[in-house]
Amino acid sequence: MRYLGFILVFLITMGLGISLSMQFGTIPPIGKLLDPNHGFWQNSYSEDMDFEDELDLNNLSKPVKVIYDENLIPHVFAENDKDLYKVQGFITAKHRLWQMEFQTMAAAGRISEIVGPIAIELDRMTRRKGLAFAAENSLQFIQKEHPDTYELLEAYADGVNQYIESLSAGELPIEYKILDYKPEMWSAYKSLLLLKYMADMLVGDRDLEYTNLRNQIGQEMLDKLYPDFPEENDPVIEAERIWDFVPLEIKKPVDKRYPDEDVFVNTLPQPVEGIGSNNWAVSGSKTKSGNPILANDPHLSLNLPSLWYVMQLSTPAQSVKGATLPGALGIISGFNENIAWGVTNATRDTRDWYAIQFKDERREEYLYDEVWVKSTFRVEEIKVKGQSSFLDTVVYTHHGPVVYDKNFRSDRKDVNFSLKWTAHLESNEQKTFLLLNKGKNHGDYIEALNHYTSPAQNFVFASKDGDIAMKVQGRFPLKWEGQGKFLMDGKNPDFEWQGFIPNEHNPSTLNPVRGFVSSANQHPVDPSYPYYTFDHSFEHYRNRRLNDRLKEMNQITSKDMMALQFDNFHLHASEALPVMLGLLDSTDLTQMDEFGTKYLNQLKKWNFNAFPNQEEPTLFQVWWENLYQGIWSKLKTDGIPIVLPNKYQTTKLLLNEPENEIFNNPETPERETARSLLRSSFYEMVEKIKEIEKAEKDYTWANYKKTSILHLVPNFRSFSHTNVYTGGGAGILNATSERHGASWRMIVEMGKGGSAFGIYPGGQSGNPGSKYYDNLIKKWANGEYVDVSIKSEENFSNPLFCTLFKN
Secondary structure, eight states: OHHHHHHHHHHHHHHHHHHHHHHTSOOOOHHHHHOTTTSGGGGOOOGGGSOOSEEEOTTOSSOEEEEEOTTOOEEEEOSSHHHHHHHHHHHHHHHHHHHHHHHHHHHTTOTHHHHOGGGHHHHHHHHHHTHHHHHHHHHHHHHHHOHHHHHHHHHHHHHHHHHHHHOOGGGSOHHHHHHTOOOOOOOHHHHHHHHHHHHHHTOOOOHHHHHHHHHHHHHHHHHHHSOSSOTTOOOSSOTTOOOOSOOOOOOOOSSOOOOOSOOOSOOOOOOOTTOOEEEEEEOGGGBSSSSOEEEEEEEEEOEESOSOEEEEEEETTEEEEEEEOTTSSSOSEEEOSSEEEEEEEOOOOOEEEEEOOBSSTTOSEEEETTEEEEOEEEEEEEOOTTSOOEEEEEEEOSSOBEEEBTTBSOOOTTOOEEEEEGGGSOOOHHHHHHHHHHOOSHHHHHHHHTTOOSSOEEEEEEETTSOEEEEEESOOBOOOTTTTSSOEETTOGGGSOOOBOOGGGSOEEESOTTSEEEESSOOSSOTTSSSOOOOSOOOSSHHHHHHHHHHHOOSBOHHHHHHHHTOOBOHHHHHHHHHHHHHOOGGGGTTOOHHHHHHHHHHHHOOSBOOTTOSHHHHHHHHHHHHHHHHHGGGOBTTBOOOOOOHHHHHHHHHHOTTOGGGOOTTSSSOOOHHHHHHHHHHHHHHHHHHHHHHHSOOOHHHHHOEEEEESSTTOGGGSEEEEOOOOOTTSSSOOOSSEEESOEEEEEOSTTOEEEEEOSSOSOOOTTSTTSSTTHHHHHTTOOEEOOOOOGGGOSSOSEEEEEEO
16 A cells, blocks of 8 residues: 555656646755655655654753554653653654745745745745744844743744754655755744744735725725624624724814825735634533533645644643644633633734825835834845846835836836734734633633733633633734825824724623623724724625524533534525515516526425535526626726625615616616626626536536635645535635635633644645644534544554653
8 A cells, every 4th residue: 555655656746746847947856755765655654654762852951752542643751841842843744844845935926036036026025024024023122022922932933943953865755855945944033933923814905995995985985885883793703892992082184184195106915805713611500511612714825745743732830722823832712620712813904005105216215294214124135046046226215115117017107005914013912822821710821911012802702710711812913094094195193093902902701691702803892892893804604604603502512512513504595585586576577587597496396405415506606606707796806906895785785775876887778787787797697607517517516615724835736635515605614715715613611521622624734745644624614623622642542653752
């Protein structure tokens, strides 16, 4: 069997070599790949067949034991924190080294060093957003203000580096061999880069798009189509919450003058609409055991190696288990014997854009408050594989880096847009997780969150004491209502942030009367909260489905929570489809053929679930997409970026104002209405599904959406999994779409006799030749879990293997 594995990896590698030659203009040295002592053959192994009972590790104060279970989850037993995190670094690198380094090189804007000129623009974008600048600021802050954290970061880096130094050429991960480069030494700076990379992944902004919309449709229509609060606002913090603090005063300018020209720039990529995360905790009053139960499933891009790496980290003072981020210390979403916690993205607007007026083309000075202020310059040298370095000069103002200018994503000399972002500021998010790992109660949870700034997250909490809690945590700018929604005047001090909301004023709740806390990327609060909380991407469906179910449920068990994480009910379809069918009467369908009749009857009988074997979700999705484009495509103007109204507001418009003039396209001879657009989009759907039936004879939901878990290098399709058979979708609790979904599902029951379960779409190993690379995908796709309860050294009746690290 292992010989067959060798052959499989050989075929994969040869295919990748051809792919790389086409995509990156270079083929890795084939001789190296085929070398029996150093090439790909050395990567065709599984960890249970290739391990060492004992290893020497320098700088340990005491021996450390690592016991692996049947899923290759390591349980690390150390006598102190420094040894613990040193071994965490070594073990993580052993299984995920290439992933760790690739992600931090992406965060630093250094992918061109690996793949050549195809990545120059990507690297320029990363550097102009200031991720490396942000990590440098945090490193200096931690070194000065938090030497305890820095010492542990250095210990982790030492562990990673000792593993790197132990590697022979043959033992290098396969990606290094294919792309023909070698790993660098790790550092505390790289761990911080990883955290900034996560901040960038989870934040978006639409300031420039909203600026264009305001100019195009006017403020009144903008407020109608893009309201700050939806009609059915079901916020993260329960609406009944009384705010028991005196808010800080915010001075609002009397006369706000925005830059009012259309913005012609190629705007930065934004998070995909409809993805997100869920977390919740239910109190013992609603559970069968009387113990709190906590659940978390962060939804992110589905990649291999998987984003998360599961570990248990134990010392005499703590025993904590859950999902780690390879490259960062401690557990990010997990639990210990006293508390459990999890995160979802809070989607708050913490990035703003400012139009800068420079004195002249040299850009050495810019106007601010009627004074010329000196700029600073940062020359970014982007090293390019096979070519000379690319030099990109980025101008910095006190707002932040000038991202858009005549040299990047615009060809206009008058475009100089500076980015102000909380992630640029000094911070120590790493300390939050180190403290949570040791937390014993709600007070420890709050203290840990006080160190957390970016990206904004909803932290759920449960404890063995019976407490449940939720806090929306981040460094949130003090803004007057409407500030940051549009491009702002960089020379006017009235547009400055007025400080930050105090941590104790951030929305939070402890043991609410309803018996549960929850978040699903929706609005954090109701309108009674005294601070401005705008964001463009709040969720409107998963949160309502989740809260409705939690209100109904009692005598809850862990299995009930698993079923809720895998809930496939399509709330948007259940609200939109009856409206769509109601507006589509029989007179609209006189030309319908037998296929149209069949599809219509299927939709009328649909139970609104999105299971993989159902056809109705496909019919609805295609119809909705065609209808949505038919309604809003007229807002699109070539070269002017905008954001379209979300599906919640679109559905409300269909329901309440089907004759509204907004449905009409003035550039067409006939007057369109909701009814006419529904009819034409229905016929378009019929034709598309007929084509699918003729080509594939299968328009089931799983076959249509084709959920794929791709390798971090997209070209490496042979190291990926495509067409994973699973249900769900964007806006559904099981938010599994084509490329996004639950990157980690965790259920923890606290208290005596408690238990923990988890799963993610991949495996513990980063090596495609290992059986632990993707062994959990099928379980994940089916909504199954593995036991991830905390274990003592004596608990292992049949460990996979054990390694003793000696000092």
